[in-house]
Amino acid sequence: MAETTYLEAIRQGIAEEMERDPRVFLLGEDIGALGGPFRVTEGLLDRFGPTRVIDTPVSELAIVGAAAGAAHMGLRPVCEMQFIDFIACAYDMITNYVATARYRGGLSTPLVIRGPSGGYVRGGPFHSQNPEAAFLHTPGLKLVCPATARDAKGLIKSAIRDDDPVLYFEHKYLYRRVKEDLPADPEILVPLGSARVARAGHHLTVVTWSAMVWKALEAAERLDREDGLSVEVLDLRSLVPLDDAAIVASLQRTNRVLIAHEDTRTGGMAGEIAARINELAFEWLDAPVRRVCAHDVPLPYAPPLEDYILPQAEDLVAACRWLANY
Amino acid sequence: MPSSRSTAGPQPLPTDLSATDLLALYYYMRLTRVLEERLVALHRQGKVVGGLFRSLGQEADAVGSAYALEPGDMLSPLIRNLGSMLVQGATPLEVFRQYMAKAESPTAGRELNIHFSDLERGFLGQVSSLGTMVPVMAGITLYFKLTDQPRVGLVYVGDGAMSTGAFHEGLNFAAVQRVPLVVVCENNGYAYSTPTRMQTAAARLVDKAAGYGLPGVRADGNDVVATYEVTREAVTRARAGGGPTLIELVTYRRKGHAEHDDQRYLPAGELEAWEQNDPIARYRDRLIGAGWAGVEDLGREDARVETEVDGALARCIDEPFPAIGTALSGVFADPPAAEPEWYRALPGAPSDRRAGEPPHG
Numbered sequence: 001m002a003e004t005t006y007l008e009a010i011r012q013g014i015a016e017e018m019e020r021d022p023r024v025f026l027l028g029e030d031i032g033a034l035g036g037p038f039r040v041t042e043g044l045l046d047r048f049g050p051t052r053v054i055d056t057p058v059s060e061l062a063i064v065g066a067a068a069g070a071a072h073m074g075l076r077p078v079c080e081m082q083f084i085d086f087i088a089c090a091y092d093m094i095t096n097y098v099a100t101a102r103y104r105g106g107l108s109t110p111l112v113i114r115g116p117s118g119g120y121v122r123g124g125p126f127h128s129q130n131p132e133a134a135f136l137h138t139p140g141l142k143l144v145c146p147a148t149a150r151d152a153k154g155l156i157k158s159a160i161r162d163d164d165p166v167l168y169f170e171h172k173y174l175y176r177r178v179k180e181d182l183p184a185d186p187e188i189l190v191p192l193g194s195a196r197v198a199r200a201g202h203h204l205t206v207v208t209w210s211a212m213v214w215k216a217l218e219a220a221e222r223l224d225r226e227d228g229l230s231v232e233v234l235d236l237r238s239l240v241p242l243d244d245a246a247i248v249a250s251l252q253r254t255n256r257v258l259i260a261h262e263d264t265r266t267g268g269m270a271g272e273i274a275a276r277i278n279e280l281a282f283e284w285l286d287a288p289v290r291r292v293c294a295h296d297v298p299l300p301y302a303p304p305l306e307d308y309i310l311p312q313a314e315d316l317v318a319a320c321r322w323l324a325n326y
Numbered sequence: 327m328p329s330s331r332s333t334a335g336p337q338p339l340p341t342d343l344s345a346t347d348l349l350a351l352y353y354y355m356r357l358t359r360v361l362e363e364r365l366v367a368l369h370r371q372g373k374v375v376g377g378l379f380r381s382l383g384q385e386a387d388a389v390g391s392a393y394a395l396e397p398g399d400m401l402s403p404l405i406r407n408l409g410s411m412l413v414q415g416a417t418p419l420e421v422f423r424q425y426m427a428k429a430e431s432p433t434a435g436r437e438l439n440i441h442f443s444d445l446e447r448g449f450l451g452q453v454s455s456l457g458t459m460v461p462v463m464a465g466i467t468l469y470f471k472l473t474d475q476p477r478v479g480l481v482y483v484g485d486g487a488m489s490t491g492a493f494h495e496g497l498n499f500a501a502v503q504r505v506p507l508v509v510v511c512e513n514n515g516y517a518y519s520t521p522t523r524m525q526t527a528a529a530r531l532v533d534k535a536a537g538y539g540l541p542g543v544r545a546d547g548n549d550v551v552a553t554y555e556v557t558r559e560a561v562t563r564a565r566a567g568g569g570p571t572l573i574e575l576v577t578y579r580r581k582g583h584a585e586h587d588d589q590r591y592l593p594a595g596e597l598e599a600w601e602q603n604d605p606i607a608r609y610r611d612r613l614i615g616a617g618w619a620g621v622e623d624l625g626r627e628d629a630r631v632e633t634e635v636d637g638a639l640a641r642c643i644d645e646p647f648p649a650i651g652t653a654l655s656g657v658f659a660d661p662p663a664a665e666p667e668w669y670r671a672l673p674g675a676p677s678d679r680r681a682g683e684p685p686h687g
């Protein structure tokens with residue numbers, strides 16, 4: 001069986017949902033004839049036609065706003081942000097309008113906003129961001145960030161079927177670097193809000209998601225080889241809803257936790273997870289919760305600078321050793 | 327009182343409006359005004375728990391434009407378009423309950439004033455960020471277009487909202503997609519305290535239409551028949567696939583931004599001049615002068631308005647606020663996995679949760 005890349009998995013997931021549900025349609029910049037800058041939507045215009053794959057003006061706010069209106073009426077729009085950095089242009093629409101619509105007015109707004117996020121690709125300050133924390137703080141939004149091809153497919157399908165707005169952060173570094181055999185049958189659906197143990201271990205836990213899962217697996221392999229440490233890697237997959245139970249269960253096995261994310265540190269997701277561990281399972285800790293995150297600067301372009309600012313496997317190895325020796 | 331005109335019999339009715347329609351326009355304008363007057367009294371008594379936003383002097387533009395829609399069409403108002411929602415079937419009872427944050431209000435006490443929706447009756451409540459509803463209504467009308475339904479959308483903006491990015495992106499999107507959306511700019515002279523000349527360097531707001539490749543029309547917003555006529559033409563064009571129109575209705579905001587605003591920024595004499603151009607008084611004179619309605623007809627409508635408004639208020643004034651237990655639900659369609667307030671529950675003494683813990687490596 002041919003291997004499916006992370007990118008192809010997203011495309012397959014979208015196409016399957018468009019096939020299954022005529023209410024699903026796509027909105028975005030350059031997603032039709034071009035298929036998007038990374039070709040995530042390649043071929044979908046030919047297959048589904050211009051009423052299901054709509055090229056829009058350069059207007060992120062209008063893309064999300066129009067999707068919200070269509071979603072109120074029962075359609076299931078999937079919006080592409082050409083790079084996820086530009087989701088900031090739609091921030092008002094997403095946080096003030098979309099996220100609040102159900103609570104304040106009973107308006108159903110089933111839409112997906114997806115786009116390439118993340119660094120390690122020399123993209124500079126505006127093509128490398130991980131903006132999940134900016135939306136974490138707004139009740140009413142679900143946030144997902146797949147690390148594997150299987151989850152990329154299973155989560156985009158679940159996101160499209162969900163009755164609430166879902167922000168789907170796909171990692172551009174993983175697009176063509178991650179691949180696996182994906183059987184066409186049975187159908188792949190990954191529930192929102194469910195974490196996955198990417199590697200079992202008993203000395204300490206690395207809680208992470210998206211591309212950082214692969215850095216954590218690399219670090220775990222090295223720690224096993226060089227230190228004899230057994231590191232568990234918990235891939236959250238969804239940030240909202242957050243699988244508190246999986247985090248606590250892993251902590252109860254290992255009693256030491258490192259939270260690693262590619263986003264900057266201050267106000268990042270790691271702080272929220274650390275607070276929840278404190279509230280839910282403080283007595284189970286044998287060491288302080290540690291964080292490995294990007295330093296608090298806009299992401300620079302030059303390779304040595306980007307590599308320094310973003311967390312690397314060595315940073316995780318060092319933090320894990322500190323935790324194990326605490 | 328009889329003039330040479332009335333002895334010659336009534337003038338022909340304007341456009342496609344019947345005598346019943348003409349009375350309905352009067353009724354909705356009066357309903358808007360009386361309802362707001364009652365709200366002012368309630369605000370002073372502290373029964374309106376938030377701000378109160380009047381549309382005094384602007385009743386014609388909201389009512390006349392909304393009256394141009396057909397059943398199945400959808401509009402999204404701004405804060406001074408209460409009249410448009412009444413035309414679409416929103417009730418005084420709902421409005422009172424909203425302002426007083428009653429449990430039985432359309433939003434169960436979650437949202438303010440006229441921020442409420444009923445997609446069946448054809449109105450989508452606004453949010454407070456200005457211009458936001460233009461892209462959303464572009465999406466509603468995109469749905470009409472994608473599903474081949476001959477339905478039209480209408481969205482209101484003000485002279486202030488037209489300065490926002492959301493307005494620009496939404497109108498441009500609507501124009502490019504050629505969706506059946508009519509955009510009504512209610513130019514009432516002020517956004518809070520800022521006059522229109524400080525919002526835009528354009529000579530007229532309607533001139534912006536050309537930049538979007540759209541037809542633009544301007545009308546007297548205090549003439550209810552004129553607002554109906556220009557909107558009706560735009561609605562008909564939209565329904566026939568002709569795409570959006572930008573309409574500028576020129577009117578004047580005779581009260582402050584909200585009840586607390588003392589309008590200290592107004593030039594002397596401006597308000598008094600506009601008081602002489604009251605849309606309801608003008609329309610009343612025209613109905614009688616043209617022989618389209620008699621004094622008794624209008625008296626009947628006035629009485630009907632008073633009865634309906636008083637009845638609605640009596641019904642809800644003593645209703646309770648929502649119970650606090652309702653505040654946590656409904657953020658998502660699915661209930662949360664854990665009770666949302668779990669983190670406030672304090673455990674007792676330091677727990678021995680690790681007692682009996684299996685030994686680990």
